Amino acid sequence: MTFKTSSESLPRSAGVSRRGFVGGLSAGLVGVAASEVARAETLADVPDRAPGADLSAHSERSRFAKLDRIPEATPGKRNVDPGDAINSKTPHQKLVGNITPTDLHYERSHSGVPDIDPAQHRLLVHGMVQKPLVFSLDDLKRMPSVTRIVFIECTGNGWENWKKADPDLTVQNTHGLVSTNEWTGVPLKFLVDLVAKDKGSTWMLAEGGDGAGVDRSIPLTEEIVNEAFVAYGQNGEPLRPAHGFPMRLVMPGFEGNLNIKWLRRLKFGNAPWMTRWETARYTQLLANGKARQFQLRMETNSVITQPSGMMQIQPGYNRISGLAWSGHGKIAKVEISTDGAQTWKQAQLAQPVLSKAQVRFQMDWVWDGKPTRIVSRSTDEQGNAQPDRQTFIAAMGTNALFHYNAQQTWSIDDAGRVRNVLA
Ligand SMILES: Nc1nc2c(c(=O)[nH]1)N[C@H]1C(S)=C(S)[C@@H](COP(=O)(O)O)O[C@H]1N2
Ligand SMILES: [Mo]
Numbered sequence: 001m002t003f004k005t006s007s008e009s010l011p012r013s014a015g016v017s018r019r020g021f022v023g024g025l026s027a028g029l030v031g032v033a034a035s036e037v038a039r040a041e042t043l044a045d046v047p048d049r050a051p052g053a054d055l056s057a058h059s060e061r062s063r064f065a066k067l068d069r070i071p072e073a074t075p076g077k078r079n080v081d082p083g084d085a086i087n088s089k090t091p092h093q094k095l096v097g098n099i100t101p102t103d104l105h106y107e108r109s110h111s112g113v114p115d116i117d118p119a120q121h122r123l124l125v126h127g128m129v130q131k132p133l134v135f136s137l138d139d140l141k142r143m144p145s146v147t148r149i150v151f152i153e154c155t156g157n158g159w160e161n162w163k164k165a166d167p168d169l170t171v172q173n174t175h176g177l178v179s180t181n182e183w184t185g186v187p188l189k190f191l192v193d194l195v196a197k198d199k200g201s202t203w204m205l206a207e208g209g210d211g212a213g214v215d216r217s218i219p220l221t222e223e224i225v226n227e228a229f230v231a232y233g234q235n236g237e238p239l240r241p242a243h244g245f246p247m248r249l250v251m252p253g254f255e256g257n258l259n260i261k262w263l264r265r266l267k268f269g270n271a272p273w274m275t276r277w278e279t280a281r282y283t284q285l286l287a288n289g290k291a292r293q294f295q296l297r298m299e300t301n302s303v304i305t306q307p308s309g310m311m312q313i314q315p316g317y318n319r320i321s322g323l324a325w326s327g328h329g330k331i332a333k334v335e336i337s338t339d340g341a342q343t344w345k346q347a348q349l350a351q352p353v354l355s356k357a358q359v360r361f362q363m364d365w366v367w368d369g370k371p372t373r374i375v376s377r378s379t380d381e382q383g384n385a386q387p388d389r390q391t392f393i394a395a396m397g398t399n400a401l402f403h404y405n406a407q408q409t410w411s412i413d414d415a416g417r418v419r420n421v422l423a
Contacts, residue, residue, distance in 0.1 A: 033319070036317070066094075067094050068091060069106065069172075070089050070091075070172060071085030071088045072086070073085055078173065086108065086109075086110070087106065087107065087108050087177060088107040089173065089177060090105065090106045090177075090178070091104060092176060092308075093171045093306065093308050093309075093311070095305070096321075097350070098149075098357065098359055099149070099180055099181065099182065100179035100358075102234055102235045104179070105152075105234075105240075105242075105243060106176055106177050106178065106179045107242045108154045108177065108256060109212075109242065109261070110210070110212035111212035112210070112211065113210075113241050114211070114241075114262055116209065116245060116246060118245070119136075121136070121137060121209070121246050121247070122135065123140070123263055123266070124264065124267075125191055125265075125266045125268075126265075126266075126267055127204075128197065128198040128200065129195040129197050129268055130195070131194070131196050133195050137246045137247060140185070140186050140230060140232055141232060143186045143190055144187070144190060145184055145185060145186060145187075145233075146186075146229050147233070148229070149182045149183075150180065150354075151180045151325045151356060151358045152181075152250070152259050153177060153256050153325070154178070154255075154256040155255050155257060155295075155298075155403055156401065157175060157176075157177035157178050157256075157404070158174065158177075158301075158405065158408075159404055161174055162398065162400070163398055164422070165420045165421050166420060167419040167420055168309075168419070169420040170309040170310045171303055171305050171309055171408075173309070174303070174420060175408070177256070178323075178325065178358070181234055182235050183229070183233065184231060185230045185231030185250065188225055189226060191266070195268075197268050201220065201268040201269060202219065202270050202271075203268070203269050203271060203273075204220055204266055205217055205218075205266070205273050205275075206265070206266055207264055207266075208261055208263060208264065209262040209263070209264035210261065214257070214260060214261075215273070215275045215277060216257060216258050216277055216278060217272035217275065217294075218251070219272075228251050228252070229249075229250050230247055230250075231244075231247065231249075244260075244261030246262075247262075249263050249266075252327075252355075253298060253356040254296045254298065254327060255296050255297075272294070278293055278294065279293070282402065284396075284400040284401070284402055285400055286397055286400065287398075287399060288397075295403055298326075298327030298405075299326070299386075299405035300327075300378050300384040300386050301324065301325055301326065302323065302334055302378035302408075303322050304320055304322040304336070304375070304376050304408065305322045305323060306321040306322065307320070307410065308322075308418060309410060310418065310419070312416045312417050312418065313412065313416040314416055315416070316366060316367065319363070320364075320374065321361065322334075322347075322361055322362075322376055323361070324349075324361055324376070324378040325356070325357065325359065325378075326380035326384065328381070328382045328384050329355045329356065329380055329381045330353045330355045330381045331359050331380055331381075333347075333349075334347040334349065334377070334379075335376065335377050335378075336361075336374065337375050337376075337377075338365055338367075338372060340409070340423075344377070345363060347362060347363040347376070348361065361376070369416075371411070373409050373423070374409070374412065375409040375410070375423065386406070387405070387406055387407070388406065388407050388423060389406040389409075389422055389423045392404070392405070392406035393406075409423040
């Protein structure tokens with residue numbers, strides 16, 4: 001199929017730079033993309049200029065842009081009273097780019113959000129160290145800092161589709177427990193050196209200051225000591241209370257649960273503490289009846305966000321877009337199938353691709369109006385490929401609940417309705 005490259009006839013009202021749009025997308029489709037855009041000649045074709053409201057101390061979203069997280073309970077329990085919610089999910093179907101707006105970063109809090117006065121808050125660092133110390137927020141802010149864009153993902157992300165696929169789920173329901181923000185804080189390595197950690201200490205306990213007191217044992221691998229940090233900044237401002245104000249642990253690439261919020265203690269030792277968060281919870285019941293502990297790294301994953309569950313599309317040009325991420329490093333490639341995983345084409349990635357951060361992918365598509373299925377699969381720089389559902393279930397069985405990273409399939413019927421299905 002060929003299309004006329006019609007950059008000459010692209011109308012101004014398309015709001016598209018003649019050079020910019022083409023980017024890595026196929027130039028031949030520019031004309032198709034523009035063909036449904038209204039033609040215009042003069043300013044009479046656009047609304048008048050509008051008078052302005054007063055300036056403000058901080059800006060709010062347009063009243064026309066409706067963006068909300070959705071509080072949810074355990075899998076299958078939606079539309080719950082916020083008092084019963086355990087998660088609040090990111091509306092990926094309404095977002096663009098790589099970074100999640102701060103107020104829409106997903107939230108998972110086991111016993112609500114404590115209201116912590118930073119002047120009172122302290123972080124104790126002790127255990128197998130020469131010099132146990134206690135830090136205030138101001139102490140941390142005086143130290144050298146690192147700023148890094150990373151995803152945080154709850155191990156429960158995707159659990160909605162582990163056993164069955166409700167057709168009426170949106171991508172917010174299926175994949176709303178992963179988000180990407182820029183975090184700023186003190187490198188763990190700096191604190192390790194300050195307290196003079198014993199060489200023999202190979203584990204660290206991180207404990208939160210909320211009612212649940214979530215605490216996790218973290219193996220002190222070279223990667224973790226070099227990459228973890230105690231964050232006090234989120235997208236350029238202090239952490240929001242829901243995300244751990246005044247300080248939290250950030251563990252790039254690892255289970256959301258390890259990113260301890262309202263951090264009050266780091267303790268160094270030489271064995272895991274076997275807290276209830278790594279024995280009763282956050283373990284995986286495998287097909288053979290054994291439980292797997294400390295499955296800490298988040299897998300290679302991707303999902304198409306546009307078009308996605310509960311949307312309706314029209315025949316003709318449709319741009320496919322979505323997000324890919326891996327706890328192993330950078331995403332190397334994303335492939336998309338528009339024929340139910342029979343044939344695959346490589347998508348374009350938003351540059352630069354960052355390690356352990358979500359990256360936006362996109363691809364041109366002309367839908368012929370016939371029922372089909374669309375699906376994405378990602379591969380990271382270490383060669384880890386996102387499995388199809390059968391491969392995933394064959395390896396993990398159906399007893400487990402966490403670390404679901406199988407390919408997400410959306411079906412499209414002859415009316416253009418997009419629905420969640422198991423492949
Ligand atoms: N103290 C404490 N830390 C916590 C939690 C918690 O309930 N209490 N929830 C954990 C879980 S399960 C996840 S997935 C992430 C969620 O971080 P977010 O709410 O900033 O997205 O925080 C982790 N850190
Ligand atoms: Mo989580």
